[in-house]
């Protein structure tokens with residue numbers, strides 16, 4: 001009853017048992033409809049991929065990766081990603097779930113923690129410094145799923161080159177070994193430098209590069225949004241990601257030259273891509289040793305399970 005009342009915008013104390021009515025997951029009118037529509041869009045994308053009517057789909061309203069069973073968490077009430085992966089897996093597909101949101105994709109990782117038909121790979125800011133406080137490199141799955149949950153926690157200040165190094169060293173060989181039939185990609189844009197909720201130092205060029213790598217596997221891709229709390233940067237990142245995903249980057253781009261004029265921003269040069277950011281020697285020294293240690297741990301504990 002508490003959930004039904006909450007969907008009407010009325011709060012009852014029992015709702016808190018499901019994580020509803022907290023600061024992160026407040027009760028609001030049409031809360032259920034909003035979440036169900038976001039899930040429906042991701043499921044529609046999954047259906048289109050299964051029927052062969054699309055090989056790329058993007059749901060910017062999706063990516064609600066924190067929600068658990070009967071448990072709202074971190075702005076997420078219903079987990080569209082877990083549902084989409086489930087539908088694809090139940091159709092017999094090997095599903096790669098890749099999550100580059102700055103927060104750990106915990107709801108999806110735990111939904112498939114003991115399964116080997118859905119591999120979850122999450123790159124996120126270290127749980128030592130960011131919500132949800134889980135997602136360490138030694139959380140690698142259990143039972144049949146051992147080695148199929150891959151977490152790459154990243155130090156504060158992680159920048160493009162360091163991030164891509166970790167992606168190439170850890171994600172690429174694992175994806176190749178797993179041989180997915182379909183890729184589900186959670187593209188939260190809160191890892192971008194300047195995001196008010198997090199502390200990474202990425203540009204959207206990293207997301208574009210990752211999408212190009214994903215396209216090279218020649219598998220259908222269901223992409224969603226996720227977090228992203230610097231709105232201007234997030235919108236531009238998703239527009240760039242979509243254009244790269246469908247091979248249309250640079251076409252009909254009327255935004256060149258508009259940065260300083262339209263948005264009073266001297267950071268944006270126009271176009272969809274971010275300017276490269278300068279990284280200091282001090283920042284490299286702060287990031288690289290911790291990242292190397294994480295990569296070594298994953299190579300030692302996860303790679304052998306996949307014959308690597």
Ligand SMILES: [Zn+2]
Nearest residue numbers: 101102103227
């Ligand atoms: Zn996030």
